[in-house]
Amino acid sequence: MAEPLLSVRDLSVHFERPGGFLTKAQPTVKAVDGVSFDIQPGETLGLVGESGCGKSTIGRAITGVARTRGGTISYATKEGPVVDLAAMPRRERARYFSEIRMVFQDPQSSLNARLRVLDVIGEPLRNFGLSRPAEIKERVADLLDLVGLRPEYLERYPHAFSGGERQRIGIARAIATDPRLLVADEAVSALDVSIRGQIINLLMALKARLGLTYLFISHDLALVQAIADNVVVMYVGALVERGPAAALFANPRHPYTAALMAAVPKPQRGDGRPSHAAIRGEVADPANAPPGCRYHPRCLFATERCRVEVPALRPVGASEVACHHAEHIDLNAAARHAPLETNGANP
Ligand SMILES: Nc1ncnc2c1ncn2[C@@H]1O[C@H](COP(=O)(O)OP(=O)(O)OP(=O)(O)O)[C@@H](O)[C@H]1O
Ligand code: SF4
Ligand SMILES: [Mg+2]
Structure with missing residues (x-):
């Protein structure tokens, strides 16, 4: 396998909440x-998990905005050497953050409404000194x-555009x-x-044309399934x-x-509207994560061992899994019998 473009090891980001007076x-x-x-060069790595x-x-x-507490972020530079962005x-x-860029969720708030499109897009060029004025x-x-x-959009302001245009x-x-x-x-x-399909198509076309690599963060599993080569699933920081x-x-x-x-929402309600099944229980608080396997309070298969021992990530089938009992549990049976809570609403 080729050398990874980015290799994250034991990464921790903690937020301290000091007391006041x-x-x-x-x-x-x-x-x-x-x-x-x-993340291998040219791949789309999907990153999924519930909110929080x-x-x-x-x-x-990875993009240098959050300060890391521990671990390494090794980046294989264009020139060849691998550098640890977390330690630099x-x-x-x-x-290096001209080479690792972020596309945000909400183009409404991520674009400065007071700047013309020319300045919004030109700003990183100026900041990184990449183009002469x-x-x-x-x-x-x-x-x-x-x-x-269209090129005549240069002089306009972001608010003049639709959501899809703003995301473009x-x-x-970003590029x-x-x-x-x-x-x-x-x-x-x-x-x-x-509009989503159009923007996904654009992202995929740009990936092919510009030789990009993607870390694609989404809670939309169907979308991740459609576009990702590999997937990472997170639960409460792990x-x-x-x-x-x-x-x-x-x-x-x-x-x-x-x-x-x-x-994932399924069209199963009697009135034809999609039904949305939620995973039973609440996502744990990352300030107070359960001991042992963090998922144990919600897991149908939890045993005493799960409550005390943190499961290590290990190969199971084609994946790597952090679960003590992954080889022995019948997840298909679980899907048939799991007491999932159905809230009936479209998410
Ligand atoms: N600057 C911050 N200060 C304190 N806590 C933070 C900060 N940023 C994020 N958190 C907390 O860290 C946890 C992870 O947040 P994060 O935004 O990474 O989740 P997420 O998986 O992206 O969720 P979502 O799907 O809702 O976007 C949450 O509990 C969040 O409240
Ligand atoms: S069975 Fe696996 S996922 Fe469930 S609580 Fe135990 S270790 Fe965690
Ligand atoms: Mg998020």
């Missing part, structure tokens, strides 16, 4: 707590073309610096369903399963992965 310090939020995975599991925090750590002084590593307009016009927008502007801004890795954090979740997308979706080996998949 009259308030006690709150427990540390262990948003990401010892996570490891690789630490997906965005991983994206922010801020100033030194900053230049005289060349920026031409480069931005090319980028607009690349994302399917956000994507143009302006010729990145190698794009972290797409719920990049289509805020868009109308009718990685519970990782493996090739086809194998993982066909044969999930961790009870949490299976429950997530069972919770």
Whole structure:
């Protein structure tokens, strides 16, 4: 296998909540707590898990926005040497963040409404000193073309555009610096369903054309199944399963992965509206994660061992799974009998 473009090892991002004058310090939020995975050049790695599991925090750590508490983020630079972004002084590593860029969920709030499109997309070019001022307009016009927008949009302001167009502007801004890795954090979740497909198609076309690699963060499992090569599943700051997308979706080996998949909306209500099954119980608080396997309070298969012993990630079938009993539990039977709570609402 080729050398990974990015290799994350034992990554931790914790948020301290110190007390104030009259308030006690709150427990540390262990948003990401010892996570490891690789991203191979050219792949789309899907990162899934329920809300609050630490997906965005991983994206922010990789793009240098969140400060890491422990672990390494090894990046194979264009020039060849591998550097640890987590260990580098801020100033030194900053230049690599022209190569690792983020596409955000909400183009409405992620684009500065007071800047013209020319400046929104041109800003990273200026910040990283990648284009001479005289060349920026031409480069931005090319980028607009690349994302399917007309060059006359240059002088307009983001509010003049539809959600889909704004996300195209956000994507143009992300690719302006010729990145190698794009972290797409719920990049289509805020868009109308009718627009999502267009933006996904654009992202996939740009990937092929520009030779990009994606970390694709999403709670939309069907979408991840459609576009990812490999998938990482997170639960409360920890990685519970990782493996090739086809194998993982066909044969999930961790009870949490299976429950997530069972919770995908299905057209099963009598009135024809989609039904949404939720995983039983609540996501645990990352400031107060359960001991042993973090998933044990919600798991149908939990044993005494699960309540005390943290399961290590180990190969099971085609995937790697952090579950003590992965080989011995019948997840298909669980899907048939699991007391999933159906809230009947479209998520
Ligand atoms: N700056 C911060 N300060 C304190 N806690 C934070 C901070 N950022 C994130 N958290 C907490 O860390 C945990 C993980 O958050 P994160 O945004 O990474 O989750 P997520 O998986 O992206 O969720 P979602 O699917 O809702 O986007 C949450 O409990 C969140 O409240
Ligand atoms: S380790 Fe135990 S509690 Fe955790 S997922 Fe496996 S069976 Fe369930
Ligand atoms: Mg998020």
